[in-house]
Amino acid sequence: MxxxxxxxxxxxxxxxxxxxxxxxxxxxxxxxxxxxxxxxxxAPFDYYLASLAACTAITLRMYAQRKGWELGRFRAELALTRDDDGRLHVHRVLRSDQPLTDEQWKRLLEIVANTPVTKAMREGAEISSARGDAL
CATH class of the missing domain: 2.20.25 (N-terminal domain of TfIIb)
Structure with a gap:
């Protein structure tokens, strides 16, 4: 593969x-x-959030363009927190300088819940490691 x-x-x-x-x-x-x-x-967790932010912005821009919606200046603000049990939580806030309807926002929030990186983070990935040859 x-x-x-x-x-x-x-x-x-x-x-x-x-x-x-x-x-x-x-x-x-x-x-x-x-x-x-x-x-x-x-730091590594900064890149973790940055990858999700990038996927969020790119996916929503692609979707809005296909729909003919003007997102204008778009911003996604992400925060990573850890609860008392040590579990990580990401909260995303989306903003646009364009007057989007409630229905458009509803659809954008549905789309953002299923971006490729969102799914990968939510579902996890199998991680394997191996020893390589000396440098």
């Missing part, structure tokens, strides 16, 4: 700062100083 996406990460020798290569894009990740990092890049 062909991969949907590919990414790799390599250490930099500076505590938790790492370089990520996703497709042909290079990103950095780090932990905040309070966790021993340098704060030189988004």
């Amino acid at each position: 062909p991969p949907v996406s590919l990414a790799s990460i390599e250490s930099t020798g500076t505590n938790y700062l790492h370089h990520i290569e996703a497709n042909h894009f290079v990103l950095d990740t780090d932990e905040p100083a309070k966790l021993g990092g340098q704060g030189a890049g988004p």
Whole structure:
């Protein structure tokens, strides 16, 4: 089965700062100083939320274009929290500078509940690991 996406990460020798290569894009990740990092890049959970935010915005823009709806300037604000049992919760708030009807908002909220990344996060993914050859 062909991969949907590919990414790799390599250490930099500076505590938790790492370089990520996703497709042909290079990103950095780090932990905040309070966790021993340098704060030189988004932390892993920042990327977790960012991937959901990106999928949210792109999916809704595609849907609105197909429907001929003008989303105008669109914004999705996401917050990740952990409850007393340690379970993660994501809350998404959607905003547009266009006067969308209640029916349009209702449909957009239905669509956003089923974006590809939303489904992957909600349903989970099987994760396997293997040892590779030396660098």
